[in-house]
Amino acid sequence: MVPTRPGTIRDGSIPFSQSLVIMPLSAQPSRNSLWRRPEIGPLALNVAVATYLLVLCNTTFWRKLGKIFAGDPGHVMLFGAAVAMLTLFTLMVFTVPRLHRPVLALLILVSSAAAYHQDRLGIVIDREMVQNIMRTSVSESKQLLSPSLVIHVLLTGVLPALLIFVPRLRYPRLRHVLWRWPLSLALTFALFAGFLFTDFKAFSAAIREHRDLMAAYQPGATIAAVTRYAKQELRAQNIKATPLGTDATKGPxxxxxxxxxxxxxxxxxxxxxxxxxxxxxxxxxxxxxxxxxxxxxxxxxxxxxxxxxxxxxxxxxxxxxxxxxxxxxxxxxxxxxxxxxxxxxxxxxxxxxxxxxxxxxxxxxxxxxxxxxxxxxxxxxxxxxxxxxxxxxxxxxxxxxxxxxxxxxxxxxxxxxxxxxxxxxxxxxxxxxxxxxxxxxxxxxxxxxxxxxxxxxxxxxxxxxxxxxxxxxxxxxxxxxxxxxxxxxxxxxxxxxxxxxxxxxxxxxxxxxxxxxxxxxxxxxxxxxxxxxxxxxxxxxxxxxxxxxxxxxxxxxxxxxxxxxxxxxx
CATH class of the missing domain: 3.40.720.10 (Alkaline Phosphatase, subunit A)
Structure with missing residues (x-):
């Protein structure tokens, strides 16, 4: 009988509920196996996914950023670093066993689809666009599923979303999670703010005067759009329409x-x-x-x-x-x-x-x-x-x-x-x-x-x-x-x-x-x-x-x- 390595919680082939129990030797992966699933920590996974999203799903964002700060690569790098930290912060919010990888996979899929429509058609994903999507007919939806969209999402969305389930994740024990998780969130947010405040006047002006810039940022723009749409619908659910024009009559x-x-x-x-x-x-x-x-x-x-x-x-x-x-x-x-x-x-x-x-x-x-x-x-x-x-x-x-x-x-x-x-x-x-x-x-x-x-x-x-x-x-x-x-x-x-x-x-x-x-x-x-x-x-x-x-x-x-x-x- 060989115990698992103390101090870790694995989210992979070893179920979360069994990660701290003694397992039979026969149940463990063979050391002589031709292929063993790699083992990484949640931070490494977040960094890999954040990098992927920024590089492959934000072409329109980088193009707009480069145009705004044309001839000033320093500002492009600093603002880009701030957005990178914001992306990492977003992923870290969901760094919880069993929730972590499904959310990352969903964000990759959503960002892939959004990037296609942004890059190919110039479409912006905002609250109104989410509202249109929710209210479209089945027939209209079918017409939007072009072969190039399907291929794009399969290659840049589905495939990488599946790949994040390949490695075995090694999580810290619960007592370490309780301080590491909020510390990681605080650190990434601080870095985000720090990069932004290197020239806050210029960056805030760019965001204010070029609202289409952050509207092109994925997955942030889509998350914000879905959130605003959900709030809108929740507010509207219990609203009773006030009568209008009850004095209306036919004229002479x-x-x-x-x-x-x-x-x-x-x-x-x-x-x-x-x-x-x-x-x-x-x-x-x-x-x-x-x-x-x-x-x-x-x-x-x-x-x-x-x-x-x-x-x-x-x-x-x-x-x-x-x-x-x-x-x-x-x-x-x-x-x-x-x-x-x-x-x-x-x-x-x-x-x-x-x-x-x-x-x-x-x-x-x-x-x-x-x-x-x-x-x-x-x-x-x-x-x-x-x-x-x-x-x-x-x-x-x-x-x-x-x-x-x-x-x-x-x-x-x-x-x-x-x-x-x-x-x-x-x-x-x-x-x-x-x-x-x-x-x-x-x-x-x-x-x-x-x-x-x-x-x-x-x-x-x-x-x-x-x-x-x-x-x-x-x-x-x-x-x-x-x-x-x-x-x-x-x-x-x-x-x-x-x-x-x-x-x-x-x-x-x-x-x-x-x-x-x-x-x-x-x-x-x-x-x-x-x-x-x-x-x-x-x-x-x-x-x-x-x-x-x-x-x-x-x-x-x-x-x-x-x-x-x-x-x-x-």
Whole structure:
């Protein structure tokens, strides 16, 4: 019988619970074995993992740091040393038997995936991005799993995560852990602060003025983002929405309309203003709308750069400066106010869901059972929304607001957003691997999605124009824009402070039927006179109330684009 070495606790092939008991000689590793698992201490493992994360998962961080302190390698080294100590400190927090290696493996996997999206697409992992990930659909998630992402994560995430379970870990005995662990934490934190304070003025200025620097640091940025998201959701869980606009009533123009008034609100997806033909784009991506007497607002800004932020903001009475998820959850929104006024509201979704906007009213998802032809390729194109409008026009008997959440131009699989007949701009990018496509191909494919959105809106207008059962109006506004590779950025969801205008400028058009203009006394000519002014998502809440002639104290005439355009109904 041979005892184990006194004074150590092993976390490896020897279970933690058996690490201090006497073991039979036959149960121990053979000294003549061809291969024996190496044995290291937890500090050595932490240093190895920290080095790996800093070298292979922080390319974007080092590039940004080098650019900020260009020509000053001393500051790059000192700030880099501070970040190295911060990384080591983070790993040491979890240096506890049984918890240690699983957490390290998880951090490697997360950092690997984050690094791919940062380095290849310019995406920043922040709270809003985590919120987008948590609220995305299964279908959308599948589209993001490109072959290059899978290979990258397997090689730089899964493989090294598995390798950290190979060595046998030798932990100090408990009485030593009780003083060594806090001492190690204190020492690494002190070194972190020490390196930072060698020139705190310069480093703090760099962090303050270049917020994208630490937003690129892994795993710190992801840990912070997940923590902030968790806090946000915990705060929102027990919040009960405060009633809003309970004094809402139908105004005289609506009550005297003679027929049900229908306003169709198309909540667009990822359409950017720069590629919208009506806004002066070199290509005519909106030939249909150009001939249908729409009112176009070329200078429209979004509240956020992602659906999870912009869509709730659009339908709330909060301005983009005052918006927060907690505030949104804490009060009712446009749909509730319309309901208080006795107007029927329906939300139909061809995207990732209602983002809790319609949770008190309910919503319906478009699927292949609703329109097999529009869903023949697996996912439903927005042609299904035209079918929906056609059906509703035959059955509506009361004043209604129909909200249609489009799939629009959602990337990266732009080529799946339109039927083959709308592949007007070629060659296309028929893959989610942007590295395999030229900038021209990516732009061509994206422009085809705008062209198809134009077709959908034009068909909807034609259907409403051709009938005489309801008094129709239409409003289209995109939730956010999209980056197509400009300055190394792709897709959307960049933090608002650093987001380019391609992600924050969106199309915004309205169409008022001649019948609507006569019945409701709001003329397109009057609205046309306002198109030179900047508008934003702030206007949507109040403008829809104005279009439906809803009288309520929460309707702000300064944000209602129909204000000043009303006349006696004729």
């Amino acid at each position: 123009r609506l009550t005297r309309a003679g027929k049900p008034v229908l306003t169709v609100v198309f909540a667009g997806e990822t359409a950017r203003a720069q590629n919208f033909g009506l806004n002066g784009y070199a290509r005519d991506t909106t030939p249909g709308l150009r001939t249908r007497n729409v009112v176009n607002f070329p200078d429209a800004s979004s509240c956020g750069t992602s659906t999870a932020v912009s869509l709730p903001c659009m339908f709330s009475n909060l301005t983009m400066d005052g918006y927060s998820h907690t505030k949104f959850v804490g009060t009712e929104n446009l749909l509730d106010v319309l309901t208080h006024a006795g107007i029927k509201v329906e939300w139909w979704d061809n995207n990732t869901g209602d983002q809790t906007i319609a949770k008190r009213l309910g919503w319906t998802r478009i699927d292949k059972n609703f329109d097999p032809a529009a869903c023949a390729e697996g996912e439903c194109t927005d042609q299904a929304l035209v079918t929906l409008i056609d059906q509703k026009l035959k059955t509506i008997t009361e004043d209604t607001v129909l909200v249609l959440h489009m799939i629009g131009s959602h990337g990266p699989s732009y080529y799946q957003r339109y039927p083959r007949a709308f592949a007007q701009f070629k060659p296309e990018c028929t893959t989610t691997e942007f590295t395999q496509c030229t900038p021209e191909q990516i732009t061509n494919t994206y422009d085809n999605t705008i062209l198809f959105t134009d077709h959908v809106l034009s068909q909807a207008i034609d259907l409403m124009q051709a009938q005489d059962r309801v008094v129709p109006a239409l409003l289209f506004m995109s939730d956010h824009g999209e980056s197509l590779g400009e300055n190394g950025l792709y897709l959307h969801a960049a933090p608002r402070f650093m987001a380019p205008e391609t992600q924050t400028k969106v199309p915004f058009v309205m169409w008022l039927s001649p019948l609507y203009q006569r019945s409701m006394g709001i003329t397109a000519d009057c609205l046309q006179g306002k198109t030179s002014q900047p508008v934003s998502h702030d206007n949507l809440f109040h403008t829809v109330l104005g279009l439906m002639d809803v009288q309520t104290t929460v309707r702000n005439p300064d944000l209602d684009l129909t204000a000043g355009c009303t006349a006696a109904a004729g």
